[in-house]
Amino acid sequence: MPTPNAVPPLHGYLPSQAAHTYKAVGRCIYCGSTHQLSDEHIIPLGLGGRLVLPEASCSICSTKTSRFERTCLRTMYGPLRMLYDLPTRRKKGRPETLQLKVKRTEASEWEYVQVAQERYPFLITFPYFEAPGALTVVEKFEATGPVTQRLWIRGASPHHDFHELLQSLAEELGVHSLMPESKAEVSAFCSLLAKIAFSYTVAERGVAVERSGLASIALGENMQNCMHYIGSVEKDEPPSVFLHELSLGHHTRDDSILVRLRLLAKLGTPTYFVVVPSQTHRSMTE
Numbered sequence: 001m002p003t004p005n006a007v008p009p010l011h012g013y014l015p016s017q018a019a020h021t022y023k024a025v026g027r028c029i030y031c032g033s034t035h036q037l038s039d040e041h042i043i044p045l046g047l048g049g050r051l052v053l054p055e056a057s058c059s060i061c062s063t064k065t066s067r068f069e070r071t072c073l074r075t076m077y078g079p080l081r082m083l084y085d086l087p088t089r090r091k092k093g094r095p096e097t098l099q100l101k102v103k104r105t106e107a108s109e110w111e112y113v114q115v116a117q118e119r120y121p122f123l124i125t126f127p128y129f130e131a132p133g134a135l136t137v138v139e140k141f142e143a144t145g146p147v148t149q150r151l152w153i154r155g156a157s158p159h160h161d162f163h164e165l166l167q168s169l170a171e172e173l174g175v176h177s178l179m180p181e182s183k184a185e186v187s188a189f190c191s192l193l194a195k196i197a198f199s200y201t202v203a204e205r206g207v208a209v210e211r212s213g214l215a216s217i218a219l220g221e222n223m224q225n226c227m228h229y230i231g232s233v234e235k236d237e238p239p240s241v242f243l244h245e246l247s248l249g250h251h252t253r254d255d256s257i258l259v260r261l262r263l264l265a266k267l268g269t270p271t272y273f274v275v276v277p278s279q280t281h282r283s284m285t286e
């Protein structure tokens, strides 16, 4: 029986990304291998990505990329994917109840209770960054690895005032307070951004396979120079009509390509920029 405050169904709330299959590459875009090639989903299928670059990733590299993709999809966007019914390879495995941290009385300790998936106060999290180091005019860029000072966190359902949702849920569960939790896997997320930008540039422009710093981040290997290539903008843009926003621009100063990327843009999420260095996008087109 539906509860008075039941969350309206959100299946179909998020628009689909227009499907597009690019020309097959015929070798691994990350390492150049021609062995056991598989198709690369530029944005993961689990986030509704439908841009496909065929025969573009070898088995070794796709094991590496799927590792951080899985981390992001499960820990950061897993609940959200349930809420919006985004694609999954194993739908049957989705739990009907999820655990939520609650305090029964003001004085009691935090504990976990099971809450039906339809009533769960899902959060969605994105890290904010500085502008990419490659775009800022500084004497010397200091390599730091993935860092964020600030997170974008929202209640995942667009139909609710999140505080009202929490309040009515606390009443319903008969608890004093509850604490929705979310995780930001910043390093895995940076690799995801790098992978999307890198494979998208290859798909659109054709790219020389070179072991660039960005490719190494896109494989989750060496994250040291991560913030040189990746950044976000300070100010949020209004929610998009598209599921994701992904586009290429030129950064003229040294001919690097600048990829603009906004995952789940329909939810009003932050905008990211990834710098694809010029030496990695030249020779295949020439």
Ligand SMILES: [Zn+2]
Residues within 6 Å of the ligand: 028, 029, 030, 031, 032, 033, 057, 058, 059, 060, 061, 062
């Ligand atoms: Zn490879």
